[in-house]
Amino acid sequence: MSRSLSIGKSLVSTDLLVISHTEKNCGKGWISENAQDIITFATPDGVVRYVSPAIKTSLGYEPDEYVGKVAIDFWHPDDVASFIDENILQKSDVDTFTSRVRHKQGHYVWFETTAKIIRNDDRQIVKVLAVGRDISERKRAEQELKAAKDQLESFIDRNVDPILILNLEEKVVRFNHAFEKTYGWTESQIVGLHLLDLPNIPIELKPEAIHNLARIKSIEAFEGHETIRKRKDGVILTVMISSFAMRGENGHINGWALILRDITDKKQAEELMIRSEKLSIAGQLAAGIAHEIRNPITAIKGFVQLMKSGIVEKKMYLDIMASEIERIEMILSELLILAKPQIFQTERKDIRKLLAQVTTLLDTHAIINNVQIITEFDPEIPLILCDENQLKQVCINFIKNSIEAMPKGGNIVIQLKSKNENPNHILLRFIDQGCGIPEHILSKLGEPFYTTKETGTGLGFMVSKRIIENHNGEIAVFSEENKGTTIEISLPITH
Template sequence: MNNQHVQLNELIQISSGHILYFYEDLESYLENAVSYIRTGIEQGHHLLLIDTKQHLWKIGQKLKQETSQDRMGLVHFVDSHEFYAAHHDFHSHTILEHFKNILRPLLHQNLTIRTWALVEWKEQEEILQKLGHFETISDHTVNTLGLLSVCAYNGRQVSASFMNEMMKTHEYFMTDKELKKSSFYEKRSVTFPSLSLQEEQQRILEQNKHLHNETKSKLKTTTYQLESFITRNLDPILIFNDDNQVIRTNASFEKVFGWSSEEIMGVHAEDLPLIPHERKWEVQKNQAETLLGRYIQGFETIRKTKAGNERNVKISCFPLRDESDQVSGWASIIRDFTEEKQAQELLLRTEKLSVVSELAAGIAHEIRNPLTSVKGFLQLLKSQALENGIYYDIMLSEIDRIDLILGELLLLAKPQIAHFQRKNVCSLLKEVVTLLEAQANMCNVQIVMKSAVDDIYVTCEENQLKQVCINFIKNAIEAMPDGGELTIQLEVEKETVSIRFIDQGVGIPKDVLEKLGQPFFTTKEKGTGLGFMVSKKIIENHDGTVHVSSEEQKGTTIEIRLSGL
């Protein structure tokens, strides 16, 4: 055993007294507490130890190594936080009354008691005066009850003047290394409050308890409401601490994005897997704004699910504050409005299509009327001038072609009665390829047809389907300015015919691909933005679908799917 502790044990071979202990080193504090308790156990004293849970556990472990279980029954442990926290205003008389209530069963048995208490308090006004008053009354109580009592303070938390003042109310003064009589000790008579004042103090105490319970109840209600708001919210919620790490999420987050709470907890805001790499800057900006106490509402952006799907979201962020009104973290509410945005875009496309339909109808009718007159006069001239009949044939053929295109443009304006017939798609495509082969050769493009069989039939309007194939082949040729190969694949799977146009062109950027088919949207200098839309409309009228996939600098694939016979 340490010599200092042996000397301490010898000095406190006394039955009663009030000891003031200012400690500096925690390990020395614990050893002194163990020595004090062990000496009391050896003398058959009962011991009341008021200290923190951590200290109580460490002291208990040290005692158990050399003290029997029966003798450990002489030691009574009390959590100092609970002992002092019940009296938030550090009301001296109430604390000491509580102290005497704990000791009363032992006092009734005329047992010798020694106590050890680490004094704790909450920061409040005039706390030093309250502690001084507390120690004065404690000294009177210790002497009246005949106790040996140690009042311990953390020497790093109090001033030298406070130490000097406290030595006036303690018969003994103790440090980590020694124990001696206090030369400043002044045994004072204690004046207790009158009965009326005690009743007033009791009334105030009861009011404080009632206020405490009421505040506790309100806090519990608010906590429950907040918990319900988080757990039952249909929008995903993420809560971050002041280090920008996730500390809470809700079930909606897992439902929308796919990651469980365990996978997200502790992850830094910038490392969240739902944030696309190119949008990391958004997180830095949002968290900086929020930690400064600012609010972000309805910020529109893109987030990714665990399955890799992109979702359109609106993000709202706000700071979280602690009891001192300091920002201690922040929260983010993520509203998924992908379906709403898609509905808006569909409505916009529908409105544009309506405008185009009206425009197409007007143009078609205005041009068709004079074309009818020109065609009639050409037929009349042809019958009267046989020498130049070939030129008239060419002019009539071109007028017929214009009339056909106008008819197709009318598809956008209103449904027309089409003459659907059973046609061989292989033969139809060969005719179209023959028609465009010269143009392909001029652009150094080779057209290759691949089909497992020569006879594949569908029910279609032949001229309309030809127009679609012409549009897609021309687009593919124009997409290969340096030449290349255009592959046309025909496949039959069950009752579905697939026609694929696969080019080796420059490809279509993702943002352009999303707008493909919108009226008036085109990347061509002289385009109208109607070609793809007309083609798509024709295929839809054939109860078919058109799908486009593309990769920049590798090429584009357009797939038509039709019902076969």
């Protein structure tokens, strides 16, 4: 290709729209003189013969500095090669393309150019007309959008958590490698299925999945829903589901991303920690329980000796003995339930009865330490949905801590209120008159292995807090040194 022809085809400088000299002479020159776009015309050999004043604003050149130069010499080298490779103006006399043009200060500016070849009656190229518009802002926005898309793609593909991408029809359009690795199904088995038809959702959880889908579609982000999913081999996993809306270039939602984090190991570790703490509490209570059992046994032995001596009034003694034996059975059963590992299972329970059983277990321990447990319950307390065993563990832990905080004795008040700021919750308080908790320690409560006790593990409060959170409740601690501590628990009621 000769220099004249190749330049003629690239004459359409990315910054130029050419207006014919004839049009200018016809009184239409005001268009090019006042246009914000750069307007040029060039000869077939690529030399610029006219450029509009807009070049000063866009590229910093005076028109005289540009006229007489070859337009293609101002282009970025990569765009010159692309112009030739893409055969611009080869198949048509009108074409549109983008390229970077060098500013007078040395940097490059993106332009979108529409060019037209003007021919004479013999079909020879007479001149090239072009108009170029600065699209730097648009290019910057496109690059930022592309970078965001690349980041999203990288986030999805490289994420260790299984991720599903849904379209507006709630069907799976793609998923990452972690999903296939975790659950076992391949792309051909999953892509195209509706979310509710996915094989990893247990049949009994379909109603829950329908409810979650409605929530996902109604809010921008859906976070932290704990549920279960199954693998292809039937193994059940505990997962934490989160989602966020995905938007297109127009800002409208065009789908959703679902993240299914496997927390099976985490849940098992938490359960192990709760069980370990329960055994620790049971061991610490053993001494107090021994005292609690010794008293009724002493009474029983005395009555047995009286009956052996031949006293006639045996019925009264038998009734007392039966009552004491029942008390022993109740204390031992409470201790065994506390120590026995159990699966988390919620039932509707009367928390007043639960607290009565706990105080029975701790009465002797409190009396030995010169502590009195006082209960203040509202007359009508609604039922709550709870795991009775775990909630007992929490109450025992807090009452025991209060007893230990009062080495000189005192009162522990257990309050149960049915009305608080949230009518759908009950309020449970443990109030002691102990030494209190310094402010710098109060902020660290719940950190594992942080404790002020010589024989403590620092896990008691952390485990108790986690149990309350598993019951969708909240816990707060208020304390003042040398005045006492109040632990306030809010638990949802069941309707």
